Amino acid sequence: MSDLDGLPWSQAEQRAAQGNSASMRELGEQLADQHAEAVRQAREYERQLAQVVRVLALTPGRDSLGHLLRLLDEKRPSTGRRPPLPFVASLLAEHHQVADLAATFFERRGQEHLDELRDCLFHELVLRGVEADAFPALRSWTIVRPGWHALAWLPVRRSNLEAGADFPRRSINGSAYGVPSQLPVEGRVDPPTPRTSERSALRDMATADVHESIVAAVRAGEWGDRGAWVFMLDEAVAPERVPVLLPTLPMPCVDGLGPTDRFGVAVRTPDEIWRLLFATASMGGMFDSGVHGAYGRLWAWRSVAGLCGAPAGASAEEVEQRALQSTWFHFEADTDWFHGDIDSDYGIAALSPDRRRIAVLAATDTD
Template identity: 70%
Template sequence: MEEAEDDLALLVWGQAEQRAAHGDPSFVRGLAAQLAGRHAAALEQARDYERQLAHVIRILALTPGRDSLTQLLRLLEDTPPAGTHPGLRTSFIASLLAEHQLVPDLVATVFDRREWEKLDELRACLFHELLLRGADTGTRGPLRDWTHVRPGWHPLAWLPAHRRDFEADARFPSRSVRGSASGVSSQLPATGRLDPPTPRPSQPSALRDVATVDVHETIVAAPQAGGWGACGAWVFLLDHALTPEQVPALLPTLPMACVAGLGPTDRFEVAARPMDEIWHLLFETASMGGSHTAGVHGAYGRLWAWRSMAGLSGAPADAGAAEVEQQARQSTWFHFEADAEWFHNDIGSDYGIAALSPDRRRIAVLAATDTD
C-alpha cells in the first residue's frame, strides 16, 4: 500500500538512513520505487501543463489586436513561462507575433521598455523577425531606437540592423492555432547547371581537409541549429587558383564523407548559384528546421545563416557582419546533390554547398541531410 505524500516524506527523511543502517535495504528500495513513480507522474503532469500553457500563449499571439497583445505581454512580464515545450520559447512567440499582429501595434507596445522592462529577449527576436519581413528599421522611432539600447552582449546584436538586399523575400512558415505548414526549398535548380560529364575521373584528389574544430562548427551552424539529421563540413586549400568552371569536376573527387563511394557514373549534379539563394537555403534550414523539429525561427535563423555563410566564405573568426558580407559576395557559390550513400536523396532533405573563396585558393563544403 502506498504511503500518503506527507507520510512518504517523513519516511524518507526520518527513517530511510536508519533502516538501511540496520540491515533493511529493501525498505529503502521500496521508498525509492514509490518516489520514482510519483516523480514520473509529476513530470507528465508538468508536461501536460506546458502543452496547455503553450496552446493558450499561441491563441493570444495569433489573435490580432492590441488587447490580446497586451494580455500576452502582461503574462510574459509578470509570469514568464518556464519549461521545455517549443511553444514556450521566446523566439517562437516572437515569430508568431510577427506573422499575425500588425506592425504598428507591435512597435507601439512590445518596444515600450518603460512598460515592459523584462522583455528584452522578446524585443531582440521580434526586431529581426520584423526586419526580415520588410519593416522599416531606419526611420526614427521605437525600432531604430532599439538598435541603440539593445544589450550589446546579446548574440543577435552582431547582425546588421538593416535588411540586406540578399535577405529580401525570406520564406516563413504559416501557422494557425492548431497547425503549421513549412518546408525547406533545398532541391537543386535547373538553372546554372554545371554537371561534370560522365564517366568522371576516378582518381581521388590529393587535397586534404584542413577545417579546424571552430571552422567546422561555424560552417555547420545552420543545419545544427535547425536540428537536421546529419551534417558535415570540409575545407581544402588549393596549390593554385582555380577557375569556377573547374570546381564541379573537383568536388566529387575530394576526400569527403558526403561523396565517399561515388562511382564515375553515379549521379553527381551541381549548379552555380547566386549568394542570395545560398543564404535563403541556409536561413530556411536553421529557421524552419527539419522534419522532426521546428527550427530556431526567424531571428536566430538569420544569425546562424550568416554564421554558416561566414565559415563557408572563409571570413575571419572575429569578422563583423560587414566583412562577412563582403567576403561572401566575392565568393563563388555552388549547390550539389549526389547518389552517394551519405545522402538519402529525399526531396527537400539533402543538399551540399560549396564556396570558392575570392582568391580562388580555398574550397569549403557543407553537406546536410534531414533523414536518419
C-alpha cells in the same frame, strides 16, 4: 495533502535499523509512482500553457498583445526544453501589425527579462522588410538593446541577400513549412560522364573554428548529419573547373561515387545560398522546428562567413561583401552519405574571390 506528507521519518529510520527494509522499499515505490505522475502532470501543464501562449500570439490586436505581455512578464512561463521567446517572436511578427508590436513591446520597456523577446522580434520584423527608422520605438531599440547579446552582431537593416527569406505559415490548428533544398533546373553545370575515379591530392585544411562556422546553420536546425571541408589550391582555378573538381575531393559525402553515378551541380547566387541556409536553421529538419527567424538569421550568416572565408571578427557587411565576390555552387550526389530524399539533402561549395580556396558544406536530414 499526500499520504506521505505526515510520514514519521524517525520511525522509518528505526524500522530500517531493525531490518525492516521491506517497508522502506514500499515507501520508495510509492514515491517513485507519485513522482512519475507529477512529471506527467507537469508536462501536461506545459503543453496547455504553450497552447495558451500560442493562441494569444496568433490573435491579432493590441488587447491580446497586452495580455500576452502581462503573462510573459508576471509568470515568465517555461513551455518545454527550449525557451519559448524566439518562437513567440516569430508568431507575433507573422500575425500582428508592426505599429501594434512597436507600441506594446518596444515603447513599454523596463522588464529586462523580456529583452530576449524584443531582440528576436526586432530581427523577425527586419527580415520581413520592416524599416526600423519608420517606427520611433524600433529605432530607439537599436540604441538601447543589449550590446553583449549574440543577435547584436546582425545588421539593423535587411540585406539584399536576405530579401527572399522563407517563413513558415502558422495558425492555431497547425503549421506548414519546407526547406527549399532541391537542386534547381536553372544554372546546371553537371560534369560530363564518365568522370575520373581518381581522388584529388588536396587535403582538408578546415580548422575547428572554421568547421563550426560552416556547419552552424545545419547544427542549429538539428539536421541528421553534416560535414564541412576547406581545400587550399596551389593555383587559382576558374569557376568552370569546380564542377569537375568537386566529386574528386577527399570528402566522405562523395565516397563511393562511381564514374557514372549521379552528381548534379548548379551555380547559385549568394542570396539563394543564404535563403537555403536560413531555412535550414530557422525551420529545422523533419523532427525539429528550428530556431526561428532571429537566430536562423544569425546562424545563416555564420555559415556564409565560414564558407566564403571571411576573417574572424568580420562584420555582417564585410561577410556580405565577401559572399558577393565568391562563386557559389549547389550539388547533390548518389552516395551512401546522401540519401536522395526530397528536401533532405544538399551540398554547398564556395570558391573564394581569389579562386584559391574551396569550402564545402554537406547536409542530410536522413539518419
